Structure formats: C-alpha cells, structure tokens
Amino acid sequence: MKRYEDLSPSLRCIMTPGPVEVDPRVLRAMSFPVLGQFDPEFTDIMNETMGMLRELFATNNKWAFPVDGTSRSGIEAVMVSLIAPGDRVLIPIYGRFGHLLHEIAERCGAEVYTIEKAWGSVFAPEEVISAIQSFKPDVVAIVHGETSTGRVQPLAEIGRACREQGALLIVDAVATIGGVPVETDAWMLDAVIGGTQKCLSIPSGMAPVTYNERAEAKLLKRKQVERGLRTGEFEAGELPPVRSNYFDLSMLQDYWSPQRLNHHTEMTSMLYALREGLRLVLEEGIQARHARHALHEEALTAGLTAMGLELYGDPQSKLTVVTCVQIPEGIDGESVRSMLLNRFGIEIASSFGPLKGQIWRIGTMGFSCRENNVLRVLGALEATLLRHGHPLPAGLGVQAALDVYEANVR
Amino acid sequence: MKRYEDLSPSLRCIMTPGPVEVDPRVLRAMSFPVLGQFDPEFTDIMNETMGMLRELFATNNKWAFPVDGTSRSGIEAVMVSLIAPGDRVLIPIYGRFGHLLHEIAERCGAEVYTIEKAWGSVFAPEEVISAIQSFKPDVVAIVHGETSTGRVQPLAEIGRACREQGALLIVDAVATIGGVPVETDAWMLDAVIGGTQKCLSIPSGMAPVTYNERAEAKLLKRKQVERGLRTGEFEAGELPPVRSNYFDLSMLQDYWSPQRLNHHTEMTSMLYALREGLRLVLEEGIQARHARHALHEEALTAGLTAMGLELYGDPQSKLTVVTCVQIPEGIDGESVRSMLLNRFGIEIASSFGPLKGQIWRIGTMGFSCRENNVLRVLGALEATLLRHGHPLPAGLGVQAALDVYEANVR
Numbered sequence: 164m165k166r167y168e169d170l171s172p173s174l175r176c177i178m179t180p181g182p183v184e185v186d187p188r189v190l191r192a193m194s195f196p197v198l199g200q201f202d203p204e205f206t207d208i209m210n211e212t213m214g215m216l217r218e219l220f221a222t223n224n225k226w227a228f229p230v231d232g233t234s235r236s237g238i239e240a241v242m243v244s245l246i247a248p249g250d251r252v253l254i255p256i257y258g259r260f261g262h263l264l265h266e267i268a269e270r271c272g273a274e275v276y277t278i279e280k281a282w283g284s285v286f287a288p289e290e291v292i293s294a295i296q297s298f299k300p301d302v303v304a305i306v307h308g309e310t311s312t313g314r315v316q317p318l319a320e321i322g323r324a325c326r327e328q329g330a331l332l333i334v335d336a337v338a339t340i341g342g343v344p345v346e347t348d349a350w351m352l353d354a355v356i357g358g359t360q361k362c363l364s365i366p367s368g369m370a371p372v373t374y375n376e377r378a379e380a381k382l383l384k385r386k387q388v389e390r391g392l393r394t395g396e397f398e399a400g401e402l403p404p405v406r407s408n409y410f411d412l413s414m415l416q417d418y419w420s421p422q423r424l425n426h427h428t429e430m431t432s433m434l435y436a437l438r439e440g441l442r443l444v445l446e447e448g449i450q451a452r453h454a455r456h457a458l459h460e461e462a463l464t465a466g467l468t469a470m471g472l473e474l475y476g477d478p479q480s481k482l483t484v485v486t487c488v489q490i491p492e493g494i495d496g497e498s499v500r501s502m503l504l505n506r507f508g509i510e511i512a513s514s515f516g517p518l519k520g521q522i523w524r525i526g527t528m529g530f531s532c533r534e535n536n537v538l539r540v541l542g543a544l545e546a547t548l549l550r551h552g553h554p555l556p557a558g559l560g561v562q563a564a565l566d567v568y569e570a571n572v573r
Numbered sequence: 574m575k576r577y578e579d580l581s582p583s584l585r586c587i588m589t590p591g592p593v594e595v596d597p598r599v600l601r602a603m604s605f606p607v608l609g610q611f612d613p614e615f616t617d618i619m620n621e622t623m624g625m626l627r628e629l630f631a632t633n634n635k636w637a638f639p640v641d642g643t644s645r646s647g648i649e650a651v652m653v654s655l656i657a658p659g660d661r662v663l664i665p666i667y668g669r670f671g672h673l674l675h676e677i678a679e680r681c682g683a684e685v686y687t688i689e690k691a692w693g694s695v696f697a698p699e700e701v702i703s704a705i706q707s708f709k710p711d712v713v714a715i716v717h718g719e720t721s722t723g724r725v726q727p728l729a730e731i732g733r734a735c736r737e738q739g740a741l742l743i744v745d746a747v748a749t750i751g752g753v754p755v756e757t758d759a760w761m762l763d764a765v766i767g768g769t770q771k772c773l774s775i776p777s778g779m780a781p782v783t784y785n786e787r788a789e790a791k792l793l794k795r796k797q798v799e800r801g802l803r804t805g806e807f808e809a810g811e812l813p814p815v816r817s818n819y820f821d822l823s824m825l826q827d828y829w830s831p832q833r834l835n836h837h838t839e840m841t842s843m844l845y846a847l848r849e850g851l852r853l854v855l856e857e858g859i860q861a862r863h864a865r866h867a868l869h870e871e872a873l874t875a876g877l878t879a880m881g882l883e884l885y886g887d888p889q890s891k892l893t894v895v896t897c898v899q900i901p902e903g904i905d906g907e908s909v910r911s912m913l914l915n916r917f918g919i920e921i922a923s924s925f926g927p928l929k930g931q932i933w934r935i936g937t938m939g940f941s942c943r944e945n946n947v948l949r950v951l952g953a954l955e956a957t958l959l960r961h962g963h964p965l966p967a968g969l970g971v972q973a974a975l976d977v978y979e980a981n982v983r
Contacts, residue, residue, distance in 0.1 A: 167855065170602050172606060172608050175608060175612065179609055181838065182607055182609060182610060185842075190603070190605070190606065190842075192580050193604055194604040196594065197582075197587070197595050198582050198585060202914070205582075208580070231777075232641055232837075233838050233839075234837070235818070235836075261801075262799075262800040263799065266801070266818055270816050270817060272816075360838055366607055366840065367840045390672040391670070392926070404680065406682075407649065407817060407820075408677050408680055427642075429777065430777045431777060433776070433840075435580055442577045445577065515802065
C-alpha cells in the first residue's frame with residue numbers, strides 16, 4: 164500500500180484575492196474538540212455567532228447565519244430560495260462574478276435579463292435604476308466587490324430603487340465583507356452573502372448570509388417541512404417549493420431557530436473558526452478594519468506606481484482590497500507568478516477570461532493585509548521583474564510604501 | 574459592544590451516530606496554515622486525497638473527491654447531477670433518511686416511486702429487485718446504513734439487478750463508510766456518498782463521493798461550462814443541464830482534474846482534516862477498522878443486554894455502528910439523556926418521527942468507538958437509570974462488556 168506522509172504545508176505569504184492567510188487564533192480554534200450539534204454548549208455558540216454576524220452585516224435582521232459550504236454555496240442558497248422558477252431577474256454584470264450570478268439564476272429557472280458594463284468600470288446607479296424601471300424584475304442580483312477586475316459597485320441608490328419598485332435585492336458581498344463597508348440596513352439590501360476566505364481571513368468553508376423580512380416573506384410562501392419530519396397534514400405553499408433541500412433557507416432558518424429542526428449536521432470546526440474570526444473583526448472594530456485595508460492599499464499602490472507599473476481599471480471604482488496591475492509589455496505574467504511563489508514564497512493571482520495574461524491581481528485582505536506583507540511583495544516583485552529583464556528604477560517601490568506608512572503613524 | 578469570551582468547548586464523550594469525537598491528529602491538521610487553492614502543494618494534497626478515497630470506497634473509479642458541504646450536500650450533488658427532471662426514480666425507504674432521498678429526488682423534478690418497509694427492518698433484495706423490474710426506473714437511490722433505526726441494507730444483489738436493468742444505483746453510505754464494508758466496485762454501485770463526521774471521525778464539513786463511468790456518461794450529457802469561463806461557441810447537452818451550479822458534478826470533476834477549471838474555492842482546512850482522517854483509516858487498515866467496530870458493538874450490546882435493556886429492531890439487519898435501545902416503560906428518555914450529558918459528559922442520541930421517545934441510539938463510530946468509551950457509557954447509563962428509579966441488576970453491564978473484551982484479547 165502507498166504510504167502517505169505527514170502533512171506539512173509550506174508557510175506562504177498569500178497576497179491574492181483569497182483564500183488568504185489565516186490568523187493563528189482562528190487556526191487554533193479549529194483544533195478544539197468537537198461538540199454534538201444539539202449540545203446546549205454548541206447551540207449557544209451558534210446563537211452567539213448569529214449575533215456577531217448581525218454586527219458584521221450592520222443589520223437588525225433576525226436572520227444572519229452561515230450556509231455550510233464555500234462562498235458560492237451561500238450565493239446559490241440565497242438565489243435558489245428567493246428566485247422561484249419563472250421569476251424575472253435582473254443581473255447587472257461588470258466582471259466574472261456577475262456572469263456567475265447569471266448562471267445560477269438561469270439554473271434556478273428564472274427569466275434573466277442582464278445589462279453589461281465594460282470590465283474595469285462599474286455602473287452609474289441610474290443605469291441600473293433605469294433597467295429596473297423598464298424590466299420590472301422580481302429580483303435584482305448584483306456583485307458588490309468584483310475580484311476579477313478589482314472594482315466596487317455603489318449600492319445605496321440601487322437599494323432604494325429596488326425597495327420602491329418592489330424588487331428584492333440580492334448582493335454578493337463575498338469579497339467586500341470585513342474589508343469594505345457593507346451597510347445591509349442603511350442601503351436597503353434584502354439579502355447579502357459574505358465570504359470567509361477573503362477579508363474575514365477564515366478558511367474557505369462557510370458562507371455567512373443575512374436577509375430581511377421582505378426576503379423571509381417570500382421564503383415562507385415556498386416553505387415545506389422535510390419528508391421524514393412532517394407531522395399532520397401537509398400543505399403546499401403559495402409559490403413552488405425551493406428546488407434544493409440543502410440550500411432551502413426556510414429549512415435552514417428552522418435549524419438556526421430555537422426550534423432546531425433537524426437538517427444538515429452543522430460544521431463544528433468551521434463554526435469555531437467563524438466565531439473566532441468574527442471576534443477578531445469585532446475586537447479590531449469594523450471601521451478601524453476598513454481603515455486598515457485602505458491604508459495598506461495606499462502603500463501598495465504607491466509602491467507599484469513608483470516602480471513604473473500601471474494599475475488597471477477606472478480609479479473611481481477601485482476596490483481597496485484588490486489591486487489589479489497591468490502586466491508590462493513583453494513580460495510573461497505566469498513566469499513572474501511562479502518565480503514569486505517558488506523563490507519568495509509569495510502568491511499573487513492572475514485573472515479570468517479577457518483579462519487572463521493581461522493583469523495580475525494583488526489582494527490586501529484580512530490577516531494578509533499588513534505592512535510586512537506589502538513591503539515583502541513590493542520588494543520581491545521588483546527583484547522578479549528585474550530578473551525577467553524588465554527595466555525599472557530599483558529601490559523606489561519599497562521606499563514609496565515606507566513613505567506612506569511613515570506619513571500615517573498613529 | 575457585547576464582549577465575546579474565548580472559545581472553550583467542554584470535552585465530551587460522544588456516543589451518538591455523529592458527529593463523533595475527532596482524533597487529535599485530525600484536529601491538529603486543521604490548525605496548519607492554509608495554502609492557496611491553485612498552489613501546486615495544495616493541488617498535490619487534492620490528488621493524494623483522491624487516491625486515498627479510492628481505497629476507502631474500494632473502487633478503481635477515476636472520480637473520488639469530496640463535495641464541499643456536510644454529508645447531505647454530497648447526497649444532493651449526486652442526485653441533482655444524475656437525476657434529470659422527469660427521470661423515473663425508485664426509492665426503497667426503511668427509515669428517516671430514505672424519506673430524505675425521496676424529498677431530494679422530488680426537488681430534482683423526478684417522477685418518484687417509493688416502496689416502504691416497516692422501521693426496524695430492511696428489504697429482502699428480491700423485494701427491491703421486483704420493484705425495479707416493474708417500475709423500470711432510470712435511477713435507484715437507497716440508504717446503506719440507516720442511523721434512524723440502526724439497520725444496514727445488503728446491496729450486492731440490488732447492484733447487480735440495477736446493472737442488468739440499466740438503472741443507475743445511488744447509495745447513501747454516509748453512516749457506514751469507514752465502519753462497515755462498502756464495496757463500490759464489487760457490489761456494482763454507480764455512485765456512493767460517504768460522511769465524514771461518523772465512522773471517519775472527521776468534523777462535519779465535507780462529503781466524499783465516488784462514481785463510475787456509467788454515471789459520468791450521464792453527467793457528460795448535461796455538461797455546461799460556466800458562464801464567465803466559456804470560450805468559443807456554447808453547445809447545449811443532450812439532456813437538460815443540472816439545476817445547481819454548486820452541486821454540478823460535471824463542473825466539480827473539471828475542478829478536481831488536471832484542468833483545475835475554476836469553480837468554488839476548495840475548503841483548505843477541511844481538506845487537511847479529510848486527508849489526515851483518511852491516513853488514520855489506511856494506517857489502521859480498512860478491514861481491521863471494520864473488525865474494531867464489530868468488537869465494540871459486541872461489548873456494548875452484551876453490556877446493555879446484561880442490564881436487562883432490550884435492543885430495538887430485527888437483529889438480522891442490525892448496523893454494527895449504531896445500537897438502538899428501547900427506553901424502558903415509565904422512564905423519561907430525555908431526562909436520562911440530559912443527566913448523562915450534564916453529570917457524566919456523555920452524549921447519546923434520541924431518534925426521529927415514530928421512534929421519538931421510544932428508543933435511544935448509541936453510536937460506536939470511528940474515534941469514539943473504543944473500549945474506555947463503551948465501558949464509560951455502560952457504567953453511566955446504569956447509574957442514571959438507577960437514579961431514575963429503574964430497577965436493574967447493578968454492576969452486570971460493565972462486567973459483561975469486560976467479558977467480551979477479555980475473550981477477544983489479541
């Protein structure tokens with residue numbers, strides 16, 4: 164039989180748009196012994212985590228809990244639960260993950276309308292609002308922070324327009340939650356999905372979601388108690404049932420309610436990680452955390468610019484937590500990435516579709532978003548580009564970043 | 574702001590049908606720093622894990638990988654991918670989790686036929702075979718080990734019949750994998766789903782699945798490349814596309830193939846846990862592991878019987894890893910469970926539906942399945958029943974279990 168070695172992953176400096184490095188406190192939380200899913204100690208942890216998620220999402224919503232899967236499981240759970248087959252769904256697309264929302268809505272059986280914006284920019288609110296007024300969708304689904312292009316879409320006016328037009332607004336905040344303001348209640352977002360492995364710096368594996376009473380009202384019209392748990396006469400809902408059992412939020416909320424109606428078996432160790440990661444966010448303070456992300460972005464972009472590199476995309480809509488860099492003419496972007504990983508232990512990302520081979524993406528997210536990492540990636544990128552024969556003024560990148568840090572001493 | 578305390582879960586003796594205790598080696602593996610999902614070190618770990626899963630499932634199938642979610646995510650992924658809307662699906666039901674398969678098949682848009690067996694027993698193979706011959710299903714889905722009743726369904730003859738009749742056979746082996754023989758190839762099972770938090774003793778969070786070429790052939794007829802990743806002309810498949818993006822096995826297999834086509838972000842820390850848990854299984858030896866589960870069941874049931882308690886269900890079909898015990902007349906089962914948890918730190922389970930309040934379920938699974946745990950639960954249950962005024966011959970339970978262990982010294 165083949166022998167399998169001890170696990171011993173290398174220590175990496177991960178400067179991608181996720182997954183990023185994880186705080187040792189979160190890693191340690193996962194190593195605690197497990198509790199049973201209905202053990203009162205465990206259900207207390209579930210309840211506490213819901214409270215922390217409400218703070219994270221800036222909401223008074225009753226429902227805020229993780230879906231047990233990676234980020235896109237949260238997106239699919241919200242969409243399949245809130246989009247009934249035949250619903251009219253508007254999807255404004257300005258990057259790869261807008262196409263994912265289109266894909267999922269289509270598989271939900273929706274009648275999908277899309278509007279598209281050139282990659283590298285975002286929508287003016289009135290463009291989306293006018294589409295809402297003419298298409299009259301039941302649901303609008305949009306990405307808040309698009310990691311494929313490093314852009315952030317303003318949402319407050321879109322939220323108000325959806326409310327006025329009676330559409331539900333679903334927001335993919337996977338990339339932004341914990342790094343950039345996400346104001347669920349103030350912006351009138353009906354359902355929001357966050358990611359763990361980006362600005363929250365928790366390993367991939369859970370997808371925190373929140374939704375309000377407008378969203379819940381729709382869910383309850385589709386509600387079914389699971390076969391095998393039903394008692395008494397079964398009544399069908401007003402709308403067709405949700406096409407998924409695993410992702411049916413009306414069942415998940417019963418599991419997360421004091422009723423604790425059996426559904427899946429909650430992921431114990433991932434919940435420990437989520438709770439510890441959220442504790443770190445709340446200890447730092449949500450606003451202080453956003454400011455930290457902005458500071459390190461400033462240092463990184465100053466350094467890249469000083470090296471003579473060009474940033475990609477419209478600066479007005481730049482997402483602080485992902486910086487897209489044009490790969491210089493004549494440089495093999497993948498060769499640079501490999502050298503960074505193999506010689507320096509640093510990971511940066513490429514991109515998708517039309518941007519593949521055109522840009523690198525450097526993340527400054529969560530625990531990875533810190534001074535020594537920013538200085539390290541700038542120094543290593545300079546050395547790697549010089550080694551690839553790209554002429555650049557040696558030394559300036561790191562110095563420019565240090566200037567930013569020294570000017571921002573608190 | 575509310576202050577949240579340090580996490581410090583109590584140490585529990587978990588003798589339920591899952592989640593069960595986790596080997597410290599697996600807990601430690603989760604505390605290793607994360608790697609990026611496309612880091613060659615990480616993709617090596619993915620490939621190694623696939624090899625280990627093939628050994629676990631006793632298969633030469635090309636495809637064996639985890640679905641990123643709890644056990645029922647694996648069930649739903651296999652069902653929604655292999656059941657096209659309108660397909661004829663036969664579900665033999667002999668407990669709560671058969672009803673779950675019915676529920677999921679229905680949500681997949683299948684035309685579902687069920688046959689039911691009284692809880693506490695299983696089907697004679699010919700009963701299922703005759704239903705296959707008369708219904709002519711496209712797909713048969715069945716539970717291998719039913720934790721709600723503690724029964725195990727023989728599958729070899731059903732597998733052969735499905736092959737002869739051209740039906741795909743999907744098997745829920747969530748409760749049995751790693752504790753009871755599951756012979757994917759020898760029994761001609763087309764797709765099998767395992768669970769992590771039961772006999773594998775890994776925290777809940779992943780669902781290993783395997784499927785063969787017959788299953789893959791059906792998948793490929795439904796295949797779509799994701800919007801946002803498509804290049805060139807899009808061709809629709811022969812059968813309707815899978816209704817889920819997250820659970821589309823034709824996409825998951827591209828992600829797990831050398832192609833590494835972007836889909837979800839693999840759960841790093843859970844994969845570390847899965848790999849370490851599988852290493853423990855392979856180090857112990859799969860057959861030795863099954864024998865260990867059988868030994869501790871023998872000791873447990875000898876002890877329970879010596880205490881004068883009655884076991885539930887048909888002994889011919891008893892599942893070694895779950896022992897169902899009749900709650901004695903006049904005893905409040907939930908009060909006994911609470912006292913075991915609060916005084917002794919031991920968790921045992923109740924059951925579902927018609928068995929709620931009728932039986933306790935005691936698991937002997939994975940890392941929880943060991944001599945000191947069996948002796949501990951017997952001693953504590955005796956003391957608790959005495960405290961509840963139930964007359965029983967003090968001391969006999971633990972002695973009977975010790976007799977079994979002494980007779981089995983190797």
